[in-house]
Amino acid sequence: MKWKLVLAGVAxxxxxxxxxxxxxxxxxxxxxxxxxxxxxxxxxxxxxxxxSQYRLGMMYEKGQGVPSNLKKASKWYRLSADAGHPPAQIKVADMYLSGRGEKADPAAAALWYQRAARQGAAQAQFRLGLLHLEGRGVEKNDAEAAKWFKAAAEQNVTSAQNNLGSLYENGRGVEQDDAKAFQWYSKAAKEGDAYAQNNLGAMYARGKGVKRNHAWAVFWFATAAQNGNRVAADNAAASLRHLRTKRIRVATANIRAGNSTSHDIVAKVKQGDVLHILGSTNGWSQVYLQQQQRLGWISSSLLE
Structure with missing residues (x-):
C-alpha cells in the first residue's frame, strides 16, 4: 500500500x-x-x-517560432492523433487529403476523418460527408454523405446544413422533401452562409417548401450577393419584376441598415432613383437598390 501511495504521488x-x-x-x-x-x-x-503535441504541430505548420516544416508538423499531429485527439486527427486527415506533409492518400484521409467524426468532431463529420458525396477515398454513397452532413448540421456547421438542404431538395441519399430542404437552408442562411442564402432565395422564388414570396426571395438573393455569392444578384433580378417600385422624391436621401435614423447609412440615393419595395412598417420601407445591390430601409415619406 505504501508503494502505491508513493507512485500515485509521483504520477x-x-x-x-x-x-x-x-x-x-x-x-x-x-x-x-x-x-x-x-x-x-x-x-x-x-x-x-x-x-501540446497538437499545438506543436500547428506551430511547425504555420512557421511560428520556428521555420515552417510540414514533416515535423505531421509528426506531432500524428502523435496526438494516435492518442485519440480529434483536432489532431482532422489535421492528419487534411494532410493526407492535400498531400501537404504526407503523401496524398484520400483513403487514409477518410480513415482519420472517420476516427474524429465518431468522437463527435463536427468538422470531421462534414468533411467525411464531402468525401462520401464525391467518392474520394471511400465509395460514393449519398446516404452516408447525408448521415454525416446531418451529424455536423446538428452541431451548427453551416456548410453541412446547406449541403443537407440540397440533398433533401434533390432527393439524394434521403427522401425528397422540400420542407426539410427549406428548414436546413434557413438555418444556414440565418447564420450567414452565402450559398444557403442564395438557395433559400430560390425556394421563395419558386414556392418550394414555402409559399412563394418574391420579396423574401429578393431579400435572400441580395443578402447572398452582399456576402459574395456571384450568381445571387442575377437571381435577384429575375424576381424584381414582381415587386412594386417607387422613386426618390427629394434631392438626396439615405438608405439605412434598419428602420430608424439611429441605424448606419448603407447607401445614398438622389431624386429620381428607383427603389424596389420589399415591405413597409412604422413609416419605413424596406428597399432594394439594384444599381448598388444594396438592401436597406428608407423613410416612406421620401418616396413617390
Missing amino acids: SLHASMVFADFDQGLFEYKKGNFASALYEWRQSAEKGDIE
Whole structure:
C-alpha cells in the first residue's frame, strides 16, 4: 500500500508539471512570444501531453517560432492523433487529403476523418460527408454523405446544413422533401452562409417548401450577393419584376441598415432613383437598390 501511495504521488506530480508547461506555453503564445511557447509546449509534448503535441504541430505548420516544416508538423499531429485527439486527427486527415506533409492518400484521409467524426468532431463529420458525396477515398454513397452532413448540421456547421438542404431538395441519399430542404437552408442562411442564402432565395422564388414570396426571395438573393455569392444578384433580378417600385422624391436621401435614423447609412440615393419595395412598417420601407445591390430601409415619406 505504501508503494502505491508513493507512485500515485509521483504520477500526480508529473501531471502537474505537464499542465504547468502547457499553461505557460499558452500564456506565451497569446502574448505572441512564439519561440517561448514552442519551448514550453515541446517540454509537455515530449512528456506525452496530446494537446501540446497538437499545438506543436500547428506551430511547425504555420512557421511560428520556428521555420515552417510540414514533416515535423505531421509528426506531432500524428502523435496526438494516435492518442485519440480529434483536432489532431482532422489535421492528419487534411494532410493526407492535400498531400501537404504526407503523401496524398484520400483513403487514409477518410480513415482519420472517420476516427474524429465518431468522437463527435463536427468538422470531421462534414468533411467525411464531402468525401462520401464525391467518392474520394471511400465509395460514393449519398446516404452516408447525408448521415454525416446531418451529424455536423446538428452541431451548427453551416456548410453541412446547406449541403443537407440540397440533398433533401434533390432527393439524394434521403427522401425528397422540400420542407426539410427549406428548414436546413434557413438555418444556414440565418447564420450567414452565402450559398444557403442564395438557395433559400430560390425556394421563395419558386414556392418550394414555402409559399412563394418574391420579396423574401429578393431579400435572400441580395443578402447572398452582399456576402459574395456571384450568381445571387442575377437571381435577384429575375424576381424584381414582381415587386412594386417607387422613386426618390427629394434631392438626396439615405438608405439605412434598419428602420430608424439611429441605424448606419448603407447607401445614398438622389431624386429620381428607383427603389424596389420589399415591405413597409412604422413609416419605413424596406428597399432594394439594384444599381448598388444594396438592401436597406428608407423613410416612406421620401418616396413617390
